[in-house]
Amino acid sequence: MERQDARAEVVLNRMQLLITRKLDGLLQGDYLGLLPGPGTEAGESREYRPGDDVRRMDWPVTARTTLPHVRQTVADRELEAWLAVDLSASLDFGTARYLKRDLAVAAAAAVSHLVVRGGNRVGAVVGTGSALTRMPARPGRKDAQGLLRAIAHTPPQPGRADLGALIDMLNRPPRRRGLAVVISDFMTPVAQWARPLRKLGVRHDLLAVEVVDPRELELPNVGVIALVDPETGRMHEVQTADPKLRHRYAHAAAAQRGAIAGALRGANAAHLRLRTDSDWLLDIVRFVAAQRHARTRGTTR
Numbered sequence: 001m002e003r004q005d006a007r008a009e010v011v012l013n014r015m016q017l018l019i020t021r022k023l024d025g026l027l028q029g030d031y032l033g034l035l036p037g038p039g040t041e042a043g044e045s046r047e048y049r050p051g052d053d054v055r056r057m058d059w060p061v062t063a064r065t066t067l068p069h070v071r072q073t074v075a076d077r078e079l080e081a082w083l084a085v086d087l088s089a090s091l092d093f094g095t096a097r098y099l100k101r102d103l104a105v106a107a108a109a110a111v112s113h114l115v116v117r118g119g120n121r122v123g124a125v126v127g128t129g130s131a132l133t134r135m136p137a138r139p140g141r142k143d144a145q146g147l148l149r150a151i152a153h154t155p156p157q158p159g160r161a162d163l164g165a166l167i168d169m170l171n172r173p174p175r176r177r178g179l180a181v182v183i184s185d186f187m188t189p190v191a192q193w194a195r196p197l198r199k200l201g202v203r204h205d206l207l208a209v210e211v212v213d214p215r216e217l218e219l220p221n222v223g224v225i226a227l228v229d230p231e232t233g234r235m236h237e238v239q240t241a242d243p244k245l246r247h248r249y250a251h252a253a254a255a256q257r258g259a260i261a262g263a264l265r266g267a268n269a270a271h272l273r274l275r276t277d278s279d280w281l282l283d284i285v286r287f288v289a290a291q292r293h294a295r296t297r298g299t300t301r
Contacts, residue, residue, distance in 0.1 A: 044072050045058045047068065047069055052070045053268075056071050056072075057070055079178055080120070080176070080178040081121070081122045081137075081180070082123050082124065082137065082178070083182075083183060084184075086161055086166060086182075087101060087127065087128045087151070088128060088157075088159075088161030089156055089157070089230035091211065092230055093213060095213055095214065095215045096213065096275075096276040097277055105148070105152050107272075107274060107284075110281075111181050116140060116144045121137040121139045123136050123137030123138070125166060126154050127162070127166035129160070130161070131157060132166055132169060135150055135151075161188070162188075163188045164192040164196050167196040167197055167200060175203075177205075179207070180200050180205070180206050180207070181209065182200075182206070182207070182209070183211070184209075185210065190260060194263040194266065198267045198268075200267065201267040206268060206270065208269040209273075209274060210264075210271065210272070210273045210274070211274050213276045216253060217250065217253045218246065218249065218253065219246045219250070221240055223241055224238070225237070225240055226238075270291060272284070
């Protein structure tokens with residue numbers, strides 16, 4: 001356990017240094033966490049453009065002008081953001097530069113760093129196996145760093161986490177509109193978490209951070225390997241030299257990721273994918289830049 005805590009502290013310190021040095025200079029201006037815009041404070045109206053959120057239709061202006069208009073909103077200055085961080089056993093896996101767990105902590109650190117600027121509050125719910133933990137939302141960098149350390153030092157536990165129950169903890173008790181971020185590999189069946197996620201997306205600006213390892217998308221040709229399910233402990237030997245097996249695996253993995261992406265779109269969630277073989281900080285910067293570009297063109301996702 002001490003070794004695990006020491007590693008978590010090293011990883012967290014390195015991530016916070018990278019975020020402080022690089023993220024501040026690249027992501028400036030009005031923001032709503034990692035989703036810049038739209039906030040809840042009413043602004044001016046403008047003509048509807050394809051891709052606009054129909055929930056923001058300005059019906060009085062539309063009736064007067066006979067042209068569809070949407071009500072623009074101003075970025076919130078006092079934002080409450082909540083993170084749902086899945087740290088189940090399947091996140092303790094990685095075959096490239098990082099473990100998936102490291103990327104989950106990195107995503108939480110990036111969101112927290114951006115949110116707490118300006119006195120905003122950030123809280124979290126963490127799921128490990130059958131345990132669900134709520135950490136209250138507090139303002140300020142010191143409290144945000146304490147929150148991140150609590151997340152990073154959360155010990156792994158055996159068993160499969162209930163992602164649906166974890167997401168549902170952000171729906172209760174009801175809160176005013178804010179930012180909700182779900183960080184997971186979404187490996188649990190889609191039917192278990194799709195409905196709570198849709199419910200969450202109705203009230204809040206929603207960001208889903210999907211953490212992926214390349215070996216979850218395709219198998220290399222390395223002969224016989226022993227695969228162990230970290231959540232159940234079951235082991236299975238696989239002959240990766242079989243091209244048909246590798247093809248079936250890649251096809252099933254693509255279908256699984258397609259179902260995940262479809263469920264995230266159905267919840268109106270912005271979708272950020274972080275891979276263990278990529279530069280996670282650069283991926284975050286590109287994502288935020290794409291979101292801001294989409295906002296300026298009138299699209300929401």
